[in-house]
Amino acid sequence: MKKIITALLLASSFAAHTTNNEFTATQLQQVSELRDKALNSDLSYQLLESLTTEVGPRLPGTDNDKKAVAWAKAQFEQLGFDKVWLEEASFPEWRRFSESGKIITPSEQPLHLTALGHSVSTPKAGITAEVVLFETLDELIAAPANSLTGKIAYINYKMNRDIDGNGYGPAVRARSTGSVEAAKKGAIGYMMRSVSTAHHRFAHTGASRYQDGVSKIPNVAIANPDADQIARLIALGKPVKVNINIQTEDLGEGQSYNVIGQFNGTENPEQYVLIGGHLDSWDLGTGALDDGAGVALTMAAAKHISEIKRPKRSVRVVLFAAEELGLWGAKAYFKQHANELDKIVAAAESDFGADVVYGFESNVSAHSLPIVRAIAKQLAPLNVAYIAKNDAHGGPDLIPLKNATSAAIFSLHQNGTDYFDYHHTADDTLDKVDPVKLKQNTAAYAVFAFMAADAKTTIKAKPAK
Ligand SMILES: [Zn+2]
Structure with a gap:
């Protein structure tokens, strides 16, 4: 919290001393109207409610994914976007059918788990084997060759909670390649503590990948309380056996669509x-x-902009x-737009x-910093601080x-302090969204996109590396 307050103070002190010629008084008045419009509109929440209720989950390639594409296209059209179109994207299609687990010894009890994306199935009866615990992926990598033959490798690493989600990257390493490292040592299954900050008993899924030449073994994450239980049982010094049963399918190459809507610019529509x-x-x-x-x-933010100017x-x-x-x-x-990436003035x-949204950060040429500062000044009333590092990574x-x-x-x-309590779980549902906070997000995107699109000069990227 101290970091944010300091940043807020910095933002307000610099704002007071800055003027620039990128925006006229009329434009700044329009920004103010836009901000108020977004803060007072339920549009983003209505869209979110419609998508999550009428379509629901949207795993790529499923019927629901197709419904989501049709939903997005229809919404863009209904909102009056000038251009609405689809662009194809292919991907390795995968399905989850069922999953269950239990601790077998030393005392039978349920084990709350979920298959990681792209995981192969277990046999119909599941796999039952002894668990070998490692605190980190690096410990697993350092294990002697063949030391896990017939065992289930388990990584107990727990991600830390922070506003910017910095605990996610280090924890995801074990999800991406943990099963490959386990298989290399002879393991017949791979299990990890969920990439999670939660206390609830939901397991967190997420993508994993295999490596050519290394056998593909079933790959699951367990809920945090179950991970604690496994760790306590192993600490007792007796063999801990679990049964993992997941039924999944790799469906080869699948197809879906990027859905795109645009409001055309009045002077430089190609940008x-x-x-x-x-x-x-x-x-x-x-x-x-x-x-x-x-x-x-973002759909709502663009719509609000179109209603102002x-x-x-x-x-x-x-x-x-x-x-x-x-x-x-x-x-x-x-890839499809590779020859025209310079038309993207801001992303x-x-x-x-x-x-x-608590902070605003750019990654632009020094010449464009006056525009960035002008945008930051208009985001300040939304309690968004300017982060002056000019090293944004984007989504x-x-x-x-x-x-x-x-x-x-x-x-x-965005404040991500609680994000990894729900991320990739059954608990990622509409009730977790605060409508007032969603309005603040919508207003921040509207102000940013409008000003970046309407500045006197075109925002320039840093020189190519
Ligand atoms: Zn995401």
């Missing part, structure tokens, strides 16, 4: 500000936080496909839940853009 989120979700919850909120609030440059909302299975929609989008993705779907070229990427940092 655009890109905002958006990902339309797909995991199958356990209804994908309200991840990432229905990002979808709904069409900016000079276009505002494009991209709803990416198949993010959860490996950023497939984003890879397809930035920001909302994919971190629905708690308030996950912007990674392919960042890898392809130098781009003007922005982060509207």
